[in-house]
Amino acid sequence: MSNLAIAPLETDTLAPRDFERLAAYIYKAAGIRLPAQKITMIEGRLRRRVRALGHASIRDYCAWLFDGDNLAAENEHLLNVVTTNKTDFFREPKHFDYLTGELLPRLKREGATRLRVWSAACSTGAEPYTLAMLLDAFARDQGGPDFGILATDLDTEVLKIARRGVFPVAMLDPVPAQLRARYTMRAADPRRAEARIVPELRAAIGFARLNLMDERYPVGDPMDIIFCRNVLIYFDKPTQEAVVRRLVACLRPGGLLFLGHSESIAGFDLALAPVANTVFRRT
Secondary structure, X not given: OOOOOOOOOOOOOOOHHHHHHHHHHHHHHHOXXXXXXXXXXXXXXXXHHHHHHOOOOHHHHHHHHHHOOOHHHHHHHHHHHHOOOOOOOOOOHHHHHHHHHHHHHXXXXXXXXXXXXXXXXXXXXXXXXXXXXXXHHHHHHHOOOEEEEEEEEOOHHHHHHHHHOXXXXXXXXXXXXXXXXXXXXXXXXXOOOXXXXXXXXXXXXXXXXXXXXXXXXXXXXXXXXXXXXXXXXXXXXXXXXXXXXXXXXXXXXXEEEEEOOOOOOOOOOOXXXXXXXXXEEEO
């Protein structure tokens, strides 16, 4: 058993100077601003990492981090700590209504044979698996185009969950029953209230780590469709515009960008034209 003296929770807090240094680093590395009211949340998340590394307190961890020049080595874990991972299947369903009711039929009429789709900031995978269900169903049932999906996130822990494709059954409630029956498998043990995405659908998605703050996005050939929803809300305006500009550069002319319903690009000088609510076409 370790003899390390662990600081009690009431005293294991972030010193103001350490919070300032941490917030400055996170903003530079991930574009995320940490307001002072988030300090309690960050402390709670940091404690797990502090214990895992064997430090006695958050203060000791911060000394090791900043004064010991360990930021580079700890970068991935720090970014995992601060990212928010709210996600649901069929979240903001009007986007998926537009996809299946207007976009996919139009692309079929135009003779599209294969679509490249990118789910940026995919979290634990609900969004790319939702897209894969709809794209596969349209291809099978209506002769629509084949597809491949790239799903990326900054957080390596959520990517592990996404790759497994195993979800609580309750999380799949928004999925229409027909799609749930076709694309998910219940756990063999009835005591486990879990279901897994079928292998052929998991195989259609490539998961990778990508930081939207990077100067270039190495996603390969231009995309036909990009979903980057409910991410810009965590950035300031200059960062939002820079990120969207880089996303647009990854779209083919005529390709579509889907943003979150609460997000706006008004006032940005971008090669985008609106086609539906928070859906934009590259001009």
